[in-house]
Structure formats: C-alpha cells, structure tokens
Amino acid sequence: xxxxxxxxxxxxxxxxxxxxxxxxxxxxxxxxxxxxxxxxxxxxxxxxxxxxxxxxxxxxxxxxxxxxxxxxxxxxxxxxxxxxxxxxxxxxxxxxxxxxxxxxxxxxxxxxxxxxxxxxxxxxxxxxxxxxxxxxxxxxxxxxxxxxxxxxxxxxxxxxxxxxxxxxxxxxxxxxxxxxxxxxxxxxxxxxxxxxxxxxxxxxxxxxxxxxxxxxxxxxxxxxxxxxxxxxxxxxxxxxxxxxxxxxxxxxxxxxxxxxxxxxxxxxxxxxxxxxxxxxxxxxxxxxxxxxxxxxxxxxxxxxxxxxxxxxxxxxxxxxxxxxxxxxxxxxxxxxxxxxxxxxxxxx
Numbered sequence: 001x002x003x004x005x006x007x008x009x010x011x012x013x014x015x016x017x018x019x020x021x022x023x024x025x026x027x028x029x030x031x032x033x034x035x036x037x038x039x040x041x042x043x044x045x046x047x048x049x050x051x052x053x054x055x056x057x058x059x060x061x062x063x064x065x066x067x068x069x070x071x072x073x074x075x076x077x078x079x080x081x082x083x084x085x086x087x088x089x090x091x092x093x094x095x096x097x098x099x100x101x102x103x104x105x106x107x108x109x110x111x112x113x114x115x116x117x118x119x120x121x122x123x124x125x126x127x128x129x130x131x132x133x134x135x136x137x138x139x140x141x142x143x144x145x146x147x148x149x150x151x152x153x154x155x156x157x158x159x160x161x162x163x164x165x166x167x168x169x170x171x172x173x174x175x176x177x178x179x180x181x182x183x184x185x186x187x188x189x190x191x192x193x194x195x196x197x198x199x200x201x202x203x204x205x206x207x208x209x210x211x212x213x214x215x216x217x218x219x220x221x222x223x224x225x226x227x228x229x230x231x232x233x234x235x236x237x238x239x240x241x242x243x244x245x246x247x248x249x250x251x252x253x254x255x256x257x258x259x260x261x262x263x264x265x266x267x268x269x270x271x272x273x274x275x276x277x278x279x280x281x282x283x284x285x286x287x288x289x290x291x292x293x294x295x296x297x298x299x300x301x302x303x304x305x306x307x308x309x310x311x312x313x314x315x316x317x318x319x320x321x322x323x324x325x326x327x328x329x330x331x332x333x334x335x336x337x338x339x340x341x342x343x344x345x346x347x348x
Contacts, residue, residue, distance in 0.1 A: 030238055032304045038080065038237045039297050040314055042072035045096040046294060047315075047322045048105055052095065052112060055326060056272045061112045064141075065126045068096035070267040073293035074199055075100040077240025078167055078260075081248050085162055087135045089150040090169035092127040093199075093266075094139030097169065101134040105325035110332045117332035121339055144170055144177035147196070151183040154194035154257070165193040165251045173204025175218050184257070188225035191256035195247045196222070198259065199234065201266045206278045219261035227257050234262030235291045238300075265291065 030038075049067045056065045068075075071093075079088075079100040090097045098108050103119065111118025111129045119129040127141040137153060140146040150168025157164045174180065175198055187194045198218050202209055215221070219229035228250065232243040240262065247258035265287045269276035276284075298311065 030241075030300075032301075032306065034080075035297065035301050035304055036306065036314075038076050038241075039294070039301060039311070040318065041076045041079075041100060042237065042294050042297065043315060044105065044318050044321065045072045045075070045099050047318050048099060048108070048325070049095060051322045051326055052109070053268070053272065055109075055113070055329075060330065061126070062114065063125050063127075064092065065112070065272045066093040066270065067268045067272070068093055068266070070287070070292075071199060071201060071234065071262075071264045072096060073237040073240055073297075074197070074234045074262045074264055075169075077237040078195075078197060078244045080237075080241045081244030082165060082167060083163065085135070085157075085164035087137055087150075087153045087157070087164065087166045088169070089137040089146045089153060089166065090139055091143070091146055091171060091174065092139050092141050093171070094127065094129075097139070098129065098131070098134075098136060101131065101136045103131050103134050103136060105321055106328040109322075109325040109329040113329040113332075114334060115329055115332035116335045116339075117328060121343070122332075122335040123339060123343070144174035144180050146170065147174070147177075147180050147183045150196075151187050151192060151194050154187065154192040154251075155190065157193050158190070163252065165195055165248055167195050167197055169197045169199060171204060172198060172200040172202070172209045172213060172218060173207070175200075175221060176204075176213060180221075184222050184225045184227055187257040188222070188227050191254055193251035193254075194257040195244070195251055196227075196257060196259045198261045199264055200261055201264050203266070203270070203278065205270045206274065206276075208278070217261065219259055222257070222259045227259055229259030229261060231261045231263060234264030235293045235296065237293060237297060 045068060049069045053067055055061050075096045088097060088101055095108060107119045111120055111122060111124060112126050114122040114125060116122050119131055127139045130136060130138045147168055147170055150166045154166040200209060200218055204212050217231060219231045222229055230243060233239040243260055247260055250258050267284055267288060
C-alpha cells in the first residue's frame with residue numbers, strides 16, 4: 001500500500017493557461033462513503049481488465065482487446081461529476097467507461113467473448129458495444145470517429161433543452177486527427193455542452209506524445225476556437241472529479257465546450273498484441289509505485305479511518321463479481337445466424 005498522502009497531494013493539479021502555470025489551490029474534499037465508492041469502482045475496472053487479459057491469453061476473447069489498467073481514475077472521477085441524463089462516448093479502450101456508467105460486468109464480458117448475453121448480442125466485441133439505458137453510446141474502433149458523434153450528442157442535449165452534457169473521450173493520438181478540430185469549431189460556434197476528455201497516457205499506440213504532438217499542451221488545442229482547457233492529474237480521482245465539476249458547470253451554464261487533458265498512464269501495451277518495447281520496464285514500474293490511482297486512494301482511505309480488512313473484503317466481493325461475469329460469458333451461447341439480420345435498421 002502506498003504511503004499516506006499529504007494535504008498537498010489532495011490539491012487540484014496545476015493547469016497551464018496561456019503558457020503560465022495556474023495553481024487553483026483548492027483542497028478537494030470527499031466523504032468516507034464517496035472515497036469507498038470511488039475505490040470500489042476503480043477496483044472493479046482493474047480486476048475486470050486483469051481477468052479480460054487472462055481470458056484473451058486463453059483464446060476466449062478474439063479480435064482486438066485494449067485494456068484500461070492504470071487509467072481508472074479518469075472515468076470514475078468524470079462519472080462522479082455528471083448527472084444521469086448526460087451521455088458518454090469513447091474510443092476502443094472502452095471497458096472501463098462501460099463499467100463506470102453502471103453497465104453490468106457480466107454483459108460486458110459476454111460481449112468480449114462474442115456471446116448472445118453481451119450488450120451487443122456478441123456482434124460488437126471489445127470495441128463496439130452500447131447501452132442506451134446507461135446513456136453509453138459506444139466504443140469506436142476508428143481513431144477519433146467518436147468525437148463528431150459526441151459533438152452531435154451534445155447538440156441533441158441543447159436542442160432538446162436538457163440539463164445534460166456529453167463526455168467525449170479521446171486519446172492523445174486522436175487529438176491530432178482533423179475531425180477533432182471540425183468538431184471543436186462546431187461545438188464552440190453553437191456553444192454545445194460537450195466536454196472533450198483527452199486521455200493522455202503518453203503513448204499513441206507506440207509513439208510518444210512528445211514525438212507525435214506539437215505544442216506544449218493538448219489542453220490548449222481548442223484555444224483557436226475560444227474553448228478553455230486545463231491539464232489534470234488523471235491518476236488522482238479527486239482531482240479528476242474537481243476538474244470535471246468545473247467543466248460541467250461551464251458547459252451547463254451555456255458557455256459551450258470545455259477541454260480536460262488527463263495526464264494518465266496505461267500499464268499494458270496499446271493492445272494485447274503489443275509488447276510495448278518502446279518504453280522501459282523501469283518507467284512502468286516507477287509509475288505503478290509512485291502514481292497508481294488505486295494505491296493513492298488507499299492512502300486517503302486510511303486517513304479516513306478505513307482499515308485493511310474492509311478494503312480486503314471489498315476486493316474479495318469484486319473478484320467474485322468478475323469471476324461470475326467470466327462464468328456467465330463462457331456459458332452464454334453464441335449468437336445464431338439469424339442475428340446477422342437484426343439491429344441493422346431503425347425505423348424513425
């Protein structure tokens with residue numbers, strides 16, 4: 001377990017604006033129950049992804065599989081900042097986003113294994129599953145393709161007069177795609193309630209962000225359109241939540257879109273087929289030891305009086321949920337040939 005965090009560690013992260021370092025200085029507060037909720041949500045994602053990696057290695061999951069291990073604080077913190085009417089859309093590294101929105105682990109795992117019990121009836125797999133019930137509008141396999149979709153969802157919120165925002169997630173690699181800036185322009189022009197969450201995990205597939213992205217900060221990529229943006233410690237769930245609330249308040253007030261650059265890190269390769277030889281083991285180990293989002297939250301839980309026994313009990317319960325999800329996925333039948341002709345047309 002990580003060493004207890006100091007008060008300085010609970011401050012919101014510094015953000016760059018106009019080339020200067022801005023230090024909000026506000027202490028992030030959270031109740032014991034809130035901390036336990038965030039811990040449980042992050043741990044579920046971690047344990048689920050570990051199991052998914054095992055099942056992929058056993059040949060039970062086919063196709064591509066992009067694990068979210070290390071980035072759990074981003075989706076958990078952002079989900080805590082929005083209301084139930086808000087929508088979420090993301091890229092192909094999407095299992096964590098699904099679980100954070102409340103989608104059941106068994107349905108997500110069944111989809112990964114291509115079974116009828118999955119959220120897309122086994123036809124979407126890891127990168128393409130949806131839940132209208134949870135307002136999750138999918139993972140998307142084409143880099144940055146989800147950004148115009150998220151902008152459209154935000155347009156729908158404004159058009160219908162809904163008190164909601166759209167969280168549109170993208171990676172540091174996707175931030176260089178042209179459709180991102182077309183979306184920025186439209187969102188700014190029409191003051192759409194869209195929050196663009198750039199998950200900067202330092203590597204776009206195998207290329208370091210320093211080698212692939214010009215400029216000092218991805219958070220400032222919307223400056224030409226008048227879109228404010230800040231850098232956030234994406235390994236700190238409380239910092240993420242605080243930044244998310246600031247962005248939601250901005251968008252909900254009719255002021256238009258907001259950009260949050262989450263400084264985070266993925267522990268595994270880009271996908272299960274990636275040996276990640278473009279970075280050293282020392283780099284990964286250092287991030288795990290010094291910045292792990294779950295370990296850091298454990299330290300805060302200890303300060304809040306939560307003992308190891310309670311945390312171990314939560315871990316056992318979560319492992320049971322994940323095990324049941326894996327069992328359900330393997331026992332659920334594959335979709336029949338008739339499913340080739342379903343869900344391909346919507347009568348509007």
